[in-house]
Amino acid sequence: MKNYLQTGKKLLGVLAISAALFGTAQAEDTIKVGVLHSLSGTMAISETTLKDTMLMLIDEQNKKGGLLGKKLEPVVVDPASNWPLFAEKARELLTKDKVSAIFGCWTSVSRKSVLPVIEELNGILFYPVQYEGEESSKNVFYTGAAPNQQAIPAVDYLMNDLKVKRWVLAGTDYVYPRTTNKILEAYLKAKGVAKKDIMINYTPFGHSDWQSIVADIKKFGSAGKKTAVVSTINGDANVPFYKELGNQGVSAENIPVVAFSVGEEELSGIDTKPLVGHLAAWNYFMSIDTTKNAEFIKQWKDYIKNPKRVTNDPMEAHYIGFNMWVKAVEKAGTTDPDAVQKAMIGIEYPNLTGGVSKMLPNHHITKPVLIGEIQDDGQFVTVWQTNKLVDGDAWSDFLPESKPIIADWTAPINCGNFNTKTKKCSGQNY
Amino acid sequence: MKLLASSLTDKTYASVLLTLLAVTFIIPLCNWLTPTDSPLHFSAYTVSLIGKYLSFALLGLSLDLVWGYCGILALGHGAFFALGGYAIGMYLMRQIGSRGVYGDPLLPDFMVFLNWQELPWYWFGFNHFGFALLMVVLVPGSLAFVFGWLAFRSRVTGVYLSIITQALTYALLLAFFRNEMGFGGNNGLTDFKEILGFSIQSEAVRSTLFLLSGLALIIALITCRWLVNTKLGRVITAIRDQEARVRFLGYRVELFKLWIFVFAAMLAGIAGALYVPQVGIINPSEFSPLNSLEIVIWVAMGGRGTLYGAIIGALVVNYCKTVLTGLLPDAWLYILGGLFIVVTVLLPDGIVGLIQRKLKEQRA
């Protein structure tokens, strides 16, 4: 029995040490910034760049003398494209490392997974990717596009400038394409497009065999009316999709594809020949000719030590988000989350496309909408843009159930989910 | 292997059991007795993290029962875990009630969003905790029963069995991804609020869940150990070693296999049910074949066919993962990959085998 006890004690000792490892928090004279992007697994393709962007921005800020007289210290963790791990890592960042803000997440499900943790521990998350909307949390600042800042203007462009009459809404089967397509379907019907002129198609993640679907699109588009594809196809599935389009002879001139998830970074990994002329709608293009943008591109290339690397929309979102946070912390004079959350609203910071983005009371920002055509060098030529910045709308006006809902984090409403009809605030955790 | 099983003394078993007991009770007790700022107080992060490890350990244990003792290398064991998780997730979703984003008293948000007019039939009953608990064991159990009945009756064995279990979890993965299935698609079930009327984020609930995970693991360990030492257990081990001979001796091999497979699936379901409220999300990626493969690795790493080996393996691998993804985000896959190679080549009996050897050397 004594022996068992001894082994047991040993094991217990090991566990106690590890528990101590989890729990320690050291007070240092730095402000910590959490970076929560997947560095391995399926999402590493997109998210690694954002981690590097954050490190560059923090580095740059430290060269300028840090923040509130302290140095900024990045804390990088790898949630490994595993959604529950995102929540765990967010908790680790907030309780163990005591970070002042987290910059992270890419997929909607990772954000949804982190959300309860951030809200419970009253952290701050900057989310840099275009998303489906239908959310506004006190603790999250959405620096990517809401559907009205990407999808609707793109469809307007196709309808008015390219005279598109038939629509294929193709997407990966998850919440962002579902929402976007639902909004677009409602929008198109409101514009008088008949049901038989809309084809909706969903495919699983990483779908690689597009032969039948492209053949269907081709058939759908050969009915004599101008047809366009609105693509919310996610990441990896895009390459085989465009290759198949090109090979089956669907060119941008007869059936243009407008994509919401294909940017410079994705294009750098694709043979661009079959894509030339296809469209994408974003809030930033690397090809935008402003001095701010030129500076940013140079900074990025120098930092990453690779003259061929490209910049993209989510990077700009982090650029805006990070600088807004810096400004808000300076304004509040502290990194205390409540004070910073309050200070954030109304903060303005020049974006890279020549305008000044502003943080709105619904925690979304104002952005220009740009439509670009893909060139064979993997860059975009802007063919259309909004003449002023568009306000991000958290709750779509085109969906009946979210039409009466607004988000406003200023007094007296102070709610991310306020029903203007019933005057009630629902779905909140606090 | 046989040598290991016999000399693997009850000593290690007992110490594992004692450690588990200690951890299970000390952590919640500390949290109940001490104030939040005391050094003896474990943070919510630690509690839910170790709680998660414990539910993984239970999952590993259940796999060890079928693989280590019955020789069925199930590459789809994660499916049962995920189903158990979904069952409890559905209960937690129903508990949200009208506090959802769209404020619908009956339908979860994602259904309102997809314009579903009424609750699908398979969501009925999940507002009762007891019903959900029943489903936690019944759903994985009956899937395992149907699948096992088909497979074992027609004597599918070896890699064929492994691969079709993988096909099973892969098919479920694809199915649960579909939004039309009514399980929330890729986002799965999340944003839980309450369990039995208590806030799921409260410390008391967290400690209780932790305590339950620990207790479930301990009870399962004791039960499994008892089971493998009964006559039934002996037959099962015999099937692992010489299936044909056992059959010639007149045993209905398929029934024994079926029985153990269903039992293990139920255990996995319980593990899933404990896991979900602690991590706050269940989504189809739990069905991914890679996740199931990882369970096999925990067991192999700890030492298969020993029960507590699976527990040690699950704890060690997951602890490494937690530490490494924080410390070495760019290189942790090298270390984890390297660890698997080293363990298989140099430690054929896993960590437990190593401990045994060391103990023996000490004695000598």
Added chain:
Amino acid sequence: MNFFSITRYGLASLMLCVALSAHGEPKTLNTPLLEALTAIKQGSMTQREQAINSLVELKNPRSLVILQALLSGKLFICKDDDKLVIGEPNEQTYQIRDAIDDAPLAPINAEQVSKINLTNKLRSQLRKIIGELELNAEQADTRLAAVKAMNQDIDERMLELLKTRLAIEPDARVKQAIENSLLLQKVDSVDKNERIKAIEQLKTQANLSVVNKLKSLIEKDSDGQFAEADSDIRNLAEAALAKINTQLQVYSAIETVFFGLSLGAVLVLSAIGLAITFGVMGVINMAHGELMMIGAYTTYVIQQILPNQLGLSVILAIPAAFVIAGLVGIAIERGIIRFLYGRPLETLLATFGISLFLQQTVRSIFSPLNRSVATPEWMSGSWQINDFLSLTWNRFYILIFCLLVFVLLLQILKHTRLGLEVRAVAQNRRMAKAMGIPTARVDAMTFGLGSGIAGVAGVALSQITNVGPNLGQSYIVDSFMVVVFGGVGNLLGTLVAGFSLGIANKFLEPFAGAVLAKILVLIFIILFIQKRPRGLFPQKGRAADS
């Protein structure tokens, strides 16, 4: 080139004239050309559009050359002297000629020129203009394409053009295409008899514009009224459509079979290497996908070395990928797997570790981003059999390639010494050893062979999908399914399994959708294994029980 009516481009040229006279410069022959070309160099797309119109107006013999260069992306601006040049890429440099006087200039570095960009609008404008010019081109194929392109939106002026061309057209195919276009127009004529005649004649021709035309005749508008008032014409069109439709169904079935075969080819290619390492050697090789990934990255590296010879680089990549993946395979076998024989399940563990390791290595070397592997010209596009049936070249080549690899592998196993030894060791290791076969060396070679073939499969995959660190993971599960479904240890089984799963998948897809089709196939595999617990072609004899 008198076909450009003044009404069309009048405004542009008028404005140009005004601008020119305002400058009061002496008019040399090339001044307006220079003006237009300067406008083309301007950034704004509207200016470019006008400049293209004025280029056409100028009727300068250089116009067509410049416009064609613009459309094919060969018109550049020299960054140094702002000169407009037409360039052909040649290695790292460009062979350039002056756009205006066609004088050859010294070759220039790729960085020193910037290409003039186009948008879709400009591109289709250009194509139309060039198309009209090309109606009188030398090659019959070019003319045929020009006629077909005109069908998109035809107007009176074009009809006249077509009619003039018909009188002098020597080529029968082009002639028929023109006649077809004219017939289509006749369907809309006022004379009912003429219309009926036109439909009767069209009935025999199954092409897209005919089908669309006929469909438009029987369509209802939003009020539920027929667009076509005359019911005789409607009935006639319906009958014609029904006749064409049966033909279309046959085409669509052929297409589906082709889709299925090509999906099957990908499955077979990715599974066949595994059929050796897993099927013959019994190693549950989880790193198989990563060996394919190595093959794909080899293609990428070779393309980086030979950037201007895409075709050659892909062909060179095949042996290179075989050798590299094969060597990696041999290293894995010698370094790790040989310690694990007799413990097949543990090979799963070790190879899973290897797969994580290889993935992260690729991430460290090539970055986690996908790499761009270009498709050579002869593998892009499709083989257009008729308007409704076309087979894409890349899939077609992969299908052929898959069969070649399979036959070659079978020959190696059947007719070489290595093959004999491999089979001997697989059937009875001890006996083989007793007969003096160096089993250790054979093991290494077998594993190398399987890995090499995985590498070759990677080359094929690089042509249809992403080349990135996750490439392997997305194929590994399917590969195992195929091997097991076909029967472990049986190469023919793998082939049959791959193709039948591919075809089944593609026939289910139209009814069930992509996801459900896949689920159904998986369920089918599970149930099939219940019926035949050892796959399609079970191994017979002693080895089967081990």
